Amino acid sequence: MDTLIETTLLINGESVTRRIPVRQNLVDFLREDMGLTGTHIGCEHGVCGACTVRVDGNIVRGCLMLAVQAEGRAVETIEGLSNSGEIADLQDAFHKRNALQCGFCTPAMLLTAQDLMTSQPNATREQIREHISGNYCRCTGYQAIVDAVETTLAARLEKAR
Amino acid sequence: MKAPPFAYTRPRALADVFDLLENQGLNGDGAKILAGGQSLMPALNMRLSAPELLIDISRLGEQTPALTGIRVDGGHVHIGALTTHATIGASPDIRRHLPLLADAVEHIAHPAIRNAGTFGGSLAIADPAAEWPACCVALDARIVLASKAGTRRVAARDFFQGLYATAMQANEVLTEVVIPIPTAGTRHVFLELARRRGDYAIIGVAALAKILTGSISNLRLVYLGASDKPILAERTSQVFVLRKYSESSLQEAQDTLGDELDPAADLYSSAATKLHLARVLTARAMKQLAA
Numbered sequence: 001m002d003t004l005i006e007t008t009l010l011i012n013g014e015s016v017t018r019r020i021p022v023r024q025n026l027v028d029f030l031r032e033d034m035g036l037t038g039t040h041i042g043c044e045h046g047v048c049g050a051c052t053v054r055v056d057g058n059i060v061r062g063c064l065m066l067a068v069q070a071e072g073r074a075v076e077t078i079e080g081l082s083n084s085g086e087i088a089d090l091q092d093a094f095h096k097r098n099a100l101q102c103g104f105c106t107p108a109m110l111l112t113a114q115d116l117m118t119s120q121p122n123a124t125r126e127q128i129r130e131h132i133s134g135n136y137c138r139c140t141g142y143q144a145i146v147d148a149v150e151t152t153l154a155a156r157l158e159k160a161r
Numbered sequence: 162m163k164a165p166p167f168a169y170t171r172p173r174a175l176a177d178v179f180d181l182l183e184n185q186g187l188n189g190d191g192a193k194i195l196a197g198g199q200s201l202m203p204a205l206n207m208r209l210s211a212p213e214l215l216i217d218i219s220r221l222g223e224q225t226p227a228l229t230g231i232r233v234d235g236g237h238v239h240i241g242a243l244t245t246h247a248t249i250g251a252s253p254d255i256r257r258h259l260p261l262l263a264d265a266v267e268h269i270a271h272p273a274i275r276n277a278g279t280f281g282g283s284l285a286i287a288d289p290a291a292e293w294p295a296c297c298v299a300l301d302a303r304i305v306l307a308s309k310a311g312t313r314r315v316a317a318r319d320f321f322q323g324l325y326a327t328a329m330q331a332n333e334v335l336t337e338v339v340i341p342i343p344t345a346g347t348r349h350v351f352l353e354l355a356r357r358r359g360d361y362a363i364i365g366v367a368a369l370a371k372i373l374t375g376s377i378s379n380l381r382l383v384y385l386g387a388s389d390k391p392i393l394a395e396r397t398s399q400v401f402v403l404r405k406y407s408e409s410s411l412q413e414a415q416d417t418l419g420d421e422l423d424p425a426a427d428l429y430s431s432a433a434t435k436l437h438l439a440r441v442l443t444a445r446a447m448k449q450l451a452a
Contacts, residue, residue, distance in 0.1 A: 003168060022169035024216075025206075045203035058247070062203040066357060068169065069219060087215065093342040115272060133358040134271020144202060 009041045009070040011036070012080030020086035022065045027051040029063030030077060038078035038107045042136070049135035052078050073148050087114050090152045099148040101139035112151045121157060125150060126148035164205035171217040175334065176224055178383060179309040181216050181334045189444045193336065194218055196243060199270070199278035199284050210260045218334070219243065230256060240338045242281020247272070249280060261300060261349040261367060261429075264291040268353045268362070272414040281335045284320070285343065290362045292353070294321050295385035297338065297391055299367040305337040306330075314339065321390040347371055347379070350449045352442050353386075356429065362386040364429050364438045368446045377401045377451065387424045387439055394421045397443070406451030416445070 004019040011034060016111055020029060025044075030053070042048035044063045051062035054076040070106045081087050087110055093099070100106045109132060116131040123131070128149045129142070139144060172178050178194070185192040193212040195201055196219055206208040222229030222243045229243040238258050249255050269283075269292050283293040284304060297304070297317035304320045305412050306313050306329055313398055320328045329335060343349075353365030362385055371381040380398040383391050399413040401445035412437070424435035 005169070023164045023166055025163070025202075028163075046199060046208045049271070049273065050271050059273040060277045061199070061273050064198050064274075065216075066169070066198075066202075068171075069198075069217065102218065112273065130267070130358060131272055160185055 005068045005071075007071045007126060009072065009103070012076055013074075015076040015123050022066065022068055023036065024067045025051075026053065026065045026067045026070055026075070027057075027064050029067035030062065032076070033054050036079050039106040040104055040107060042104070044094070047136070048105075050105055051090070051114065052106050052111045052135065054081075054115075055113060059111055078110060081114065089122065089155060090114060090117070090148070093148040093152045095156075097144050097148040097151065100137075105135055105139075109145060110121040111154075113145075117150070117153055117156065121153065121160075123149075123153060128153075162208055164207055165208055167205075168214045169213055170214065171220065173221075173224055174222065175228075175307065175335075176309075178216055178218060178221070178334055179307075179332070181214070182334070185214065185310055185331075191331075192216055193343050194285070196282040196285075197245065197261055197277045197279040199274050200282065200288070203296050205415060207395070221292060233342075234256060235253060236342050240280050240340065242285075242337055243334050244284075246270075246275035246278050246280065246282045250275065257302065259340060261296055261351055261369065262293075264349070264351040264384040265296050265367065268292050268351070268359075268365070269353070271359045271417070273361075280338065282424045285327065285329060285335045289324060289389050289391070290365075290386040292351070292362070292365065292385065292452060295365065296351070296368040297340070298391045299369050299381050299383040300343070301342050302338050303338040305316045305339060306333040307336045308333045311322060312336070312382050317391075318393060324389040326390075343369060344371070346373065348450050350446045352446055352449075353402075354438055354442065361400070362433060363434050364424070364442060366439070366442045366446050367391075368450060370450045372451060375405045375451070376403060377406065378403060378424065381448075382443065382446065387422050387435065389420045389425075392422060402449065406447055411444055411447055415443060419442060 003022050007020045008017040040050040040052035044068050046061045046064045053062045110134050185375045190212050192214040195215045195217045229241040232239040236270045256263045297430045302317040303314040314412045315328050350368045353362045365385040382394045397414050397418045404410050424432050426432045
């Protein structure tokens, strides 16, 4: 039997306390215990990027972090970013540019793109590609994703003027 | 897959980590230290490793500040073992004093992994294709190992002993790395070839040299992905010393590299391909250093 550790963390702004098995990954906890199934599970060894979540403001792999390690931390998922409207423009651009087909990689792709847009608002196409290089997409060939991110970056820069 | 069952503890002090390590004996998979988790967690999830106990030190920097962050002290830079790759990449002190590390960061996996993976963790695992071990050998870093008995410093060159093998004993924790700031006028280059951006290196080189009026000295060419550990190619480096960069010195160095480097084939590249690519990178590195 796995040991359980009482863990308190902030999920999309809401404080949650649960007794969590020590070997449960953060992404499994979010999906199975919290019902937040927008964060996906692909490879489970840190390669595909589908499980990307934000912890204390930084994107990390949800499959390479134990849920008990999130004690006292602020975890944000696609549900949080989506509901707050933080990435509404980016989601809209993905839709318009057909930057998704099956949608499996999309939540994590959006989190990673948003991470780039907040840290490098002047990113070039090359920098966009570099930043999303750890997120696999098997449908789009990435071109449309890079287009959507580039369009959103330009629109945000314009708006900030 | 999911990780096999393990016991988990999150000690509050380094002294508690020492106690746990002393008590677990010396059997390999007994206890593992969990830092950034970017190598250990995949190994657990793929069931390549099945430790009885995980000792989570990832938050120990909150109690022991020396374990995390970057400190410049006279002629040295101290990097706490728990400092993330991302922190190193964003540090003005690193860019100023150890630009080799700043250039190497962008070859380390992807942003989400750089946010979690740690400098000390990468060294302790000693993956032969990893960037930090080669950089530490090139920079003549000292690796600080702590245990109940005290601390000791090991030169990076002696620290890496083979495939995932280091000079670290089972009762020791890698706490800090001390790197001498290269003297003024030292140039650096970090180059790596990978199949995709952020993927494991096929081959890479970390190099430092002094160039005075075109004349090369103190050259250290260190190769990653070329053997079971980072390789300081001393004879190849020596070819250029007190000479100017030229096609003939490069040719001589590339020939010498063939004697000095004996890469093993991996899944995608034959030994001959790897050696060829090491020669290509040597040419690029020397051109950049001498430019």
